[in-house]
Amino acid sequence: MSPGWSWYVIVLVAFNILGAAWLLWWTGKRRPGDPLPEDTSHYWDGDITEYNKPMPRWWINGFYIAIAFGIGYLLWFGGLGSYAGLGDWSSQGEHARDKAAADARLEETFKPYRDQPLPALAADPAALALGRSIFANTCATCHGSSAQGAIGYPDLSDDIWHWGGAPERILQTVLDGREGVMPPWGQVLTGMGGENAVDYVIAYVRALRDPALMRNNFMAAQGKQLYDGVCVACHGIDGKGNPEMGAPDLTDGYWLYGDDKQSLRKTITEGRHGIMPAHRGLLGETRARLVAAYVWSLSHKGDAAEGATPPQ
Structure with missing residues (x-):
């Protein structure tokens, strides 16, 4: 945000806060010359009278407390233009912390499968289930939920591989992408x-x-x-x-x-x-390895069951 826009936001916020405080002060008390409640001459149903009376003091004080809280909130979390706030909080920072915590949990989940050969992963039901889940979330958009592809998107369930079907070739394709x-x-x-x-x-x-x-x-x-x-x-x-x-x-x-x-x-x-597209940055090495193992298993069901690498 440029300094000009930052000052515009600051002035606008300050004007609104001061305006709300002034309005509370102006309407929060009786002034000389105001008619007494019984002098308004506005009656309904014989016993209902319109009064010219300020709001109760506890109500007014509640609004003042809300204004004070709002000022403190803006100073702590930042809401005045480009001012970062005393608490140094930002939505990006909070997202980064949440992502780091989630990544740590995922890392613990995927740790047992790190650097494992693809045929061995394909023979592990738990690893294969994780690979299938990753495929459904990441790859099915192009290759379909059954991995049979479409026009312009390869069928991953057959034994035809334009870039080679050896396990490490498939892993390289997932990690670094291909451009044909x-x-x-x-x-x-x-x-x-x-x-x-x-x-x-x-x-x-x-x-x-x-x-x-x-x-x-x-x-x-x-x-x-x-x-x-x-x-x-x-x-x-x-x-x-x-x-x-x-x-x-x-x-x-x-x-x-x-x-x-x-x-x-x-x-x-x-x-x-x-x-x-390359998925190294999106999935990381271990998750890419799991989804590559799942893809490899689709056309090597017998080899996956035995955990052996077929001739390349």
Whole structure:
């Protein structure tokens, strides 16, 4: 708050307090010339008379005490512009203290699981329940309560991992996030293969999963040449992808953004930009480890039950 606004608040508060005190003083006593109660000539029902009489002294004193309390409250807790108050209290400070206390309790709860391997955590029912709870609070917004994802959000319950499915790779994804970028190749491909170039590439990409589609397929044959010139750098010559850069395997039949022709054309022409936010600061190491163990367990139920790490 700037000094000008701070003084504005201080003057406004002081004016209101002094105004309330003056009003109490002005109306709290009779003055010379005021009519006596019986001189008002205002009667109702024969025995009800309007009196011009101040409020009782105990009532007036109660208001003065409230004003004094309000002044003390403002001086102690701060309420006069940017004045911090004698008690050095702030809502931010109170929140920080409450958060520190809550974090200490959470730390005690999660302490037994610190630095534990993910397969071991996945084999522990208590740890798995904690991981499921953390997932529901943090991850389900994007990946769904069943972890099966949606268009643009990966299915975490299958065995397909664009960034690698080894336990430590999953933990790294949760802690530090991922950013997958598919560049827009529409203009480049059109310049190389004409106006049907994108459709050629779509035909070849679909044939990577089913080689039978390559037989007598002119479009797929044209698409292979374009693929080898543009796409092979990320997805590999065999289309198996590259987990180090998040390039998906094009032979497994899983399409993050949809497998219909319109979706594939949009992906190739305009590109895609997917971001998995980093959760290290939000969850911390141990909670991230627990939720990563839960995610890993979804596609390794047998291995999780035995607490063993499968071949990577």
